[in-house]
Amino acid sequence: MYTPRAFALDDLPQIQQLIQHTRLAQLVTVGENGLQASHLPLLLNPDEGPHGTLYGHLAKANPQWRDLQNGSEALVIFAGAEAYVSPAFYPSKAEHGKVVPTWNYLAVHAYGKADVFSDAERLLKVVSALTDHHEGGRAQPWAVGDAPTEYIDTMLKAIVGFALPIDRLVGKRKLSQNRSAADMAGVREGLAASADLRDQNLARFIPQGVAE
Secondary structure: OOHHHHHHHHHHHHHHHHHHHHHEEEEEEEOOOOOEEEEEEEEOOOOOOOEEHHHEEEEOOOOHHHHHHHHEEEEEEEEEEEEEEOOOOOOOHHOOOOOOOEEEEEEEEEOOOOEOOOOOHHHHHHHHHHEEEEOOOOOOOOOHHHHOOOHHHHOOOOOOEEEEEEEEEEEEEEEEOOOHHHHHHHEEEEEEEOOOOOHHHHHHHOOOOOOO
16 A cells, blocks of 8 residues: 555554454455455454454355465455545635645555464354444344354354454555645545535544644
8 A cells, every 4th residue: 555654654553443443344365266355344353463363254155265275465454434635625725726636544454364264163253253343332232142053053154264463554544644734624624514424534533733
């Protein structure tokens, strides 16, 4: 990922927080069938390894798990908040007009090689942890144990799990840091005033005060 110095996100706790707040990641591998990608919910254990370890599962019918089993390096993309930035947001537009549209966003790329497993007990721990994580905010959370044991056993046979220790992380926080403090404030205010909740979400990340 092209990451100019002004946009680099190097703080590990901030990177891990973005990973944990991204509900659906993209797993990319290359193998005998060329490039493959799957969209997956993943769990991060931040304390396992120097950068943390990702846990997830794939359908056994999905051939991508064989890329992982064969030792292919995986790229996992975590796309955070994003928004279109209009030149109209910049006060400098009125001064000289030398402005163009851009896009602001948060993203993390994680790289590593995965350990693939099909052990039922280990798979159950992964799917239970994923379920608990995403059901946690519900008034009446559903648990894997709510389904019949025989049914869960059958479902586990249809998936393969993986643990992916992160070897390398690239974080990017493109939030108009290359603009003046006035232009940054204009972007923040313009996005905050948008009717689109995605724009409002990104506005919360625009730094206050002097541009970095």
